Amino acid sequence: MYEGVIQDLIDELGKLPGIGPKSAQRIAFHILGADPSQVRRLAEVLLDVKERIRFCAICGNVAEHEQCRICADPRRDPTVLCVVEEPKDVVAIEKTREFHGRYHVLGGAISPIDGIGPDDLRIRELLQRLADGTVKELILATDPNLEGEATATYLARLVKPLGVRVTRLASGLPVGGDLEYADEVTLGRALEGRRQLDV
Amino acid sequence: MYEGVIQDLIDELGKLPGIGPKSAQRIAFHILGADPSQVRRLAEVLLDVKERIRFCAICGNVAEHEQCRICADPRRDPTVLCVVEEPKDVVAIEKTREFHGRYHVLGGAISPIDGIGPDDLRIRELLQRLADGTVKELILATDPNLEGEATATYLARLVKPLGVRVTRLASGLPVGGDLEYADEVTLGRALEGRRQLDV
Numbered sequence: 001m002y003e004g005v006i007q008d009l010i011d012e013l014g015k016l017p018g019i020g021p022k023s024a025q026r027i028a029f030h031i032l033g034a035d036p037s038q039v040r041r042l043a044e045v046l047l048d049v050k051e052r053i054r055f056c057a058i059c060g061n062v063a064e065h066e067q068c069r070i071c072a073d074p075r076r077d078p079t080v081l082c083v084v085e086e087p088k089d090v091v092a093i094e095k096t097r098e099f100h101g102r103y104h105v106l107g108g109a110i111s112p113i114d115g116i117g118p119d120d121l122r123i124r125e126l127l128q129r130l131a132d133g134t135v136k137e138l139i140l141a142t143d144p145n146l147e148g149e150a151t152a153t154y155l156a157r158l159v160k161p162l163g164v165r166v167t168r169l170a171s172g173l174p175v176g177g178d179l180e181y182a183d184e185v186t187l188g189r190a191l192e193g194r195r196q197l198d199v
Numbered sequence: 200m201y202e203g204v205i206q207d208l209i210d211e212l213g214k215l216p217g218i219g220p221k222s223a224q225r226i227a228f229h230i231l232g233a234d235p236s237q238v239r240r241l242a243e244v245l246l247d248v249k250e251r252i253r254f255c256a257i258c259g260n261v262a263e264h265e266q267c268r269i270c271a272d273p274r275r276d277p278t279v280l281c282v283v284e285e286p287k288d289v290v291a292i293e294k295t296r297e298f299h300g301r302y303h304v305l306g307g308a309i310s311p312i313d314g315i316g317p318d319d320l321r322i323r324e325l326l327q328r329l330a331d332g333t334v335k336e337l338i339l340a341t342d343p344n345l346e347g348e349a350t351a352t353y354l355a356r357l358v359k360p361l362g363v364r365v366t367r368l369a370s371g372l373p374v375g376g377d378l379e380y381a382d383e384v385t386l387g388r389a390l391e392g393r394r395q396l397d398v
Contacts, residue, residue, distance in 0.1 A: 002290060003263050009248045012241045017229045018222050025287060030216045031245065032252055032261065039249050042211045043242040046230065049208045050238050053231055062231065064202050088224060091201060 006032070058129070060105035060122045062087045070094075070103060077101045082139040083126065083155065085109050085148065093141065101139075104129065109147035110154055118154060126155075130162055137165045144171055205231070257328070259304035259321045261286045269293075269302060276300045281338040282325065282354065284308050284347065292340065300338075303328065308346035309353055317353060325354070329361055336364045343370055 002010065006028055013024035031039055055061070056068035063069070070076055070090070080101030084090055090103050106121040129135065140155055142148035156166045171189035173182055182190070201209065205227055212223035230238055254260070255267035262268070269275055269289070279300030283289055289302050305320040328334065339354055341347035355365045370388035372381055381389070 003252075003261065003268055005244065005247045005251050005263065006261055009244045012237075012244050015237065015241075016226050018225060023217050026217060027215050028248070029285070029287060031248060034249075036249050038211075038214065039245055042214075043245045045204065045208045045211050046238055046242045046245075048204045049227070049230060050235050052204050053202075062202065062205055064204065069202055086228070088228060 056105075059103045060107060060125065061090050061103060075100075078134050079136040080139065081129065081135045081137070082141050084141045085143060085151075089141065089143075101137075106142070106151070109142055109151040111147040111150075121151070123155070123158070127158070130159065130164060135164055137167060140166065140168045144169070255304075258302045259286075259306055259324065260289050260302060274299075277333050278335040279338065280328065280334045280336070281340050283340045284342060284350075288340065288342075300336075305341070305350070308341055308350040310346040310349075320350070322354070322357070326357070329358065329363060334363055336366060339365065339367045343368070 009028045009031065010021070010024045013019055013027050014021055019027070052064055053062050054064075054066075056063040056071055057066050058071040059068060061068040061070065063071075065072070077100050080099075081104055082093060082099060082101055083104045083106060084093065085106050085108055087105055090105060093099050093103075104122070104126050106123065106126075108116055108121055110116060110118060110121065130138070138155075138159060140152040142151045152168055156168075159166055170193055171186065172193055173179065173186065173190045179187070208227045208230065209220070209223045212218055212226050213220055218226070251263055252261050253263075253265075255262040255270055256265050257270040258267060260267040260269065262270075264271070276299050279298075280303055281292060281298060281300055282303045282305060283292065284305050284307055286304055289304060292298050292302075303321070303325050305322065305325075307315055307320055309315060309317060309320065329337070337354075337358060339351040341350045351367055355367075358365055369392055370385065371392055372378065372385065372389045378386070
C-alpha cells in the first residue's frame with residue numbers, strides 16, 4: 001500500500017522476531033522522521049555485527065576475536081565449567097557476579113520435536129575440554145524446561161565416567177515472588193530442595 | 200555486558216519505538232544467526248528510505264518523487280479533499296477503497312500539551328489548496344480523540360468563510376464489535392448519529 005521503498009522497509013522489519021506489521025509500520029515512520037546519523041549508525045552496526053562477530057573457538061560464545069573475553073581472561077577459574085544453551089545465558093549468569101569460572105555454550109538444547117539431537121550441539125567440544133582433567137565441577141545451567149532438563153540429564157550421564165562433579169542450578173521460588181502464584185511444579189521443587197536455616 | 204559491536208546493535212535497536220532491551224537482544228541474536236543477504240538488505244533499505252523518501256509537495260504525504268502517487272494520479276477527484284493527520288492515515292483510508300478524492304496530510308494534530316499549535320501543521324498549505332475553489336467538500340478525517348477533534352473544530356471554523364462543504368467521519372460502533380463493550384461516549388455518539396433503515 002505504501003510507495004516502494006517504505007513498503008520494502010516495513011517488509012524487512014516485519015521479518016524480525018516479535019515485530020508484526022503494525023510495529024514495523026510504526027518503526028518505519030519513526031525512521032523516516034529520525035536523525036539521518038542515527039539511521040546510518042543502525043545500518044552500519046547491522047553490517048558490522050555480521051562481519052565482525054564470530055563464535056569463540058573454545059566455548060562457543062559470541063566473540064569479536066578468536067576467543068571471547070571470558071575465555072581470554074586468565075583470572076577466570078578453569079576448574080569450574082558452566083554449560084549453558086545460548087550466549088544470552090552467559091550474559092544472564094555474568095550479571096549475577098556470582099560465577100568466576102568458565103563457560104561452554106551448547107548452541108541450543110536437545111529437542112527431538114525440532115529435530116535437534118546431541119550431534120547438533122557442541123557436546124563433542126565439551127568432552128574435549130573435559131579430557132585433560134582440569135575441570136573439577138561441571139555446572140549444568142540449561143533452561144529449567146523440558147528440553148533443558150533432558151539435555152542436562154543426557155550430559156550428566158555422558159560425563160559420569162569421567163568422575164567430574166556434576167551440578168545443576170537449583171529450582172525453587174523466584175526471589176521477590178509470591179508463594180500463592182507459584183505453579184505446583186516449582187513449589188514442589190522448592191519443597192523438595194528446602195534448606196536448613198542456621199540461626 | 201556483551202562484547203562491543205553486539206551491545207552497540209542492542210543499544211541502537213533499543214532506540215526504536217516499542218522495542219525494549221529484551222526485544223532488542225532477541226532481534227540482535229536473530230540477526231547474528233540470520234542470512235547475511237537478509238541483513239544487508241535491511242541495512243540498505245534503511246539508508247534508502249532516508250535518502251529517497253521525501254514529502255509530497257502538494258499533500259504532504261510520503262513520496263518517492265516530488266508528488267506522491269495519489270497527487271500524481273489524474274483519475275483522483277480534485278473536488279473532494281480528505282484531511283488526515285499522518286501518512287499512515289492515508290494508507291488506512293486507501294485500504295477501504297471507498298474514497299476516490301485527494302488527501303491533505305497535516306503532519307499531526309493541534310495539541311497544546313505537546314506544544315503543537317496550528318502553525319506547526321500544514322494548515323497554510325491547506326488554505327492555499329482551497330483558494331482556487333476547485334474543492335467542493337472537505338472531509339475532516341483527523342483522529343476521533345481530543346487532539347483530532349480540536350483540530351477538526353479549528354479547521355471547520357477556519358474554512359467556514361470559504362463556503363466549502365465541511366464533513367467529519369462518522370463516530371459510532373465499530374463493525375463486528377459488541378454493544379456491551381462499547382464505551383459510553385462511543386455508544387452515545389452512535390445513538391446521536393442513528394440512521395433510518397429504509398427497508
